Amino acid sequence: MLASASAQAPSPYRVIGSDGTRTLPVVRGSGGTDFVALDTLARFFNIAMREDARTGGVVLAVGAQRVALTEGQATVSAGGRLVSLSAPVTKDGAAWIVPIDFLRVLDHLLDRRIDIRRGSRLVVVGTAVVPRVVLQFERTASGGRLVITVEPGATSRVTRDGNLVTVRFQADALDLTPLVQVPAEWLATVRADGPALYVELGSTVTNVRQADAQDLGHITLDLLGASPVAQVRPDPVVSAPSIDRPGTMRTVVIDPGHGGADAGSRSASGLEEKQVTLAVAQRLKGMLESRFGLRVILTRDSDTDVAIDRRAELANNNKADLFISLHANGSPIPAMRGWQVQSLDPAEYASSGGTQLGGTDSDASVPVVGGGMRVIGAVPWLLAQIPQADRSSQLGGMLAARLGDAGLPPQAVPFYQAPLRVLVGANMPAILVEMGFLTNPLDAELLASSVFQGAVAEVLVSIISELRGGWPATGGGDR
Numbered sequence: 436m437l438a439s440a441s442a443q444a445p446s447p448y449r450v451i452g453s454d455g456t457r458t459l460p461v462v463r464g465s466g467g468t469d470f471v472a473l474d475t476l477a478r479f480f481n482i483a484m485r486e487d488a489r490t491g492g493v494v495l496a497v498g499a500q501r502v503a504l505t506e507g508q509a510t511v512s513a514g515g516r517l518v519s520l521s522a523p524v525t526k527d528g529a530a531w532i533v534p535i536d537f538l539r540v541l542d543h544l545l546d547r548r549i550d551i552r553r554g555s556r557l558v559v560v561g562t563a564v565v566p567r568v569v570l571q572f573e574r575t576a577s578g579g580r581l582v583i584t585v586e587p588g589a590t591s592r593v594t595r596d597g598n599l600v601t602v603r604f605q606a607d608a609l610d611l612t613p614l615v616q617v618p619a620e621w622l623a624t625v626r627a628d629g630p631a632l633y634v635e636l637g638s639t640v641t642n643v644r645q646a647d648a649q650d651l652g653h654i655t656l657d658l659l660g661a662s663p664v665a666q667v668r669p670d671p672v673v674s675a676p677s678i679d680r681p682g683t684m685r686t687v688v689i690d691p692g693h694g695g696a697d698a699g700s701r702s703a704s705g706l707e708e709k710q711v712t713l714a715v716a717q718r719l720k721g722m723l724e725s726r727f728g729l730r731v732i733l734t735r736d737s738d739t740d741v742a743i744d745r746r747a748e749l750a751n752n753n754k755a756d757l758f759i760s761l762h763a764n765g766s767p768i769p770a771m772r773g774w775q776v777q778s779l780d781p782a783e784y785a786s787s788g789g790t791q792l793g794g795t796d797s798d799a800s801v802p803v804v805g806g807g808m809r810v811i812g813a814v815p816w817l818l819a820q821i822p823q824a825d826r827s828s829q830l831g832g833m834l835a836a837r838l839g840d841a842g843l844p845p846q847a848v849p850f851y852q853a854p855l856r857v858l859v860g861a862n863m864p865a866i867l868v869e870m871g872f873l874t875n876p877l878d879a880e881l882l883a884s885s886v887f888q889g890a891v892a893e894v895l896v897s898i899i900s901e902l903r904g905g906w907p908a909t910g911g912g913d914r
């Protein structure tokens with residue numbers, strides 16, 4: 436959805452059925468929506484299609500049902516029911532073009548599961564088994580450990596030939612989330628082809644041991660190095676935590692947005708923002724504590740109300756080195772989707788009344804990307820975040836880049852600076868992550884999945900891990 440993305444052709448979807456895999460070419464619309472040719476879909480799903488000379492539209496015969504589409508309309512008639520699409524039906528010459536979510540209409544009428552996974556550009560049809568696969572790499576005393584999480588769990592067989600480890604699953608294909616930040620000396624490449632996962636080991640690895648399987652959902656491979664201690668880069672994980680270096684991370688405060696009476700945004704199926712933010716926060720806490728022994732404080736660890744200023748206050752009182760506020764978005768426009776990273780914009784904050792010392796509290800409305808307004812409270816006496824704004828902005832940029840690299844779908848503007856009330860009082864680098872839109876069906880599905888939640892947490896862990904060695908130098912500051 437980036438402006439520059441329109442210049443390059445979007446990669447096609449793979450349509451995976453139990454009878455094989457087909458390629459579905461897409462064109463990208465102005466709003467970032469993926470469109471597909473209707474006649475291609477008709478061919479894939481054996482649907483008769485004819486133009487209706489009387490209405491100028493096109494009619495599909497899906498079993499006993501009819502689906503009528505009209506050029507320029509985002510509403511289609513399907514079996515007598517009106518269904519909204521994320522974008523209008525268009526024509527390109529003689530070809531009819533529909534947004535990819537038109538497949539949901541077919542899912543309903545064909546009585547056949549059609550699962551669109553936009554993040555990994557897959558369409559899973561019928562009984563095809565396409566588990567989501569996420570890899571996590573961590574250092575251990577004897578080398579490294581690769582944990583492969585499979586959801587839903589599937590039977591697998593691990594074989595090794597030289598530096599190539601193959602994990603073959605009982606599945607039709609794999610939905611692989613790319614790895615974030617893995618040292619090439621341990622893992623050279625990871626790729627999926629059909630039901631097989633190929634892991635090419637780096638030069639440091641001399642042996643691989645598969646840990647006893649606990650369940651079908653996890654495969655743990657211990658990667659052993661010849662003399663791992665000598666070959667591993669100096670890593671703060673093994674250094675004494677008491678050594679105080681500039682930039683060292685000791686305490687991280689994670690703020691699961693909303694809670695209690697304030698549910699935040701909500702999906703069509705009733706999933707609430709406060710539930711998603713708490714799930715990701717608890718997961719992130721566990722990962723940071725177990726991997727790095729960090730002190731991690733949640734602003735709430737249950738479904739309770741926490742006042743907005745109390746959240747930053749908790750971080751200040753605990754001398755936190757980092758404040759991360761987790762949220763999920765909502766929009767009256769169902770097509771709005773994707774994550775966005777936000778940090779405080781000191782200039783905007785000042786112009787909204789934030790630096791007028793002695794001024795009275797007043798609410799200011801600020802435009803929100805994608806339309807709508809967000810009311811923020813301008814709090815004149817809270818100026819703590821302003822000196823931290825450059826670091827926070829640096830952190831936001833890093834996070835936006837990594838989330839993108841991880842293949843997670845971004846908003847049109849992946850990183851945004853705004854006068855954010857929850858961050859203004861924080862006396863440490865602070866960011867807010869809107870992980871996706873609960874009001875978008877595709878995002879809601881991702882936000883509910885433990886794989887997506889884990890992928891977001893994994894990206895945050897990789898950044899915090901890096902910051903434990905100190906903040907990277909900025910290129911002289913371009914803002």
Ligand SMILES: [Zn+2]
Pocket residue numbers: 692693699700708761762763764
């Ligand atoms: Zn929120």
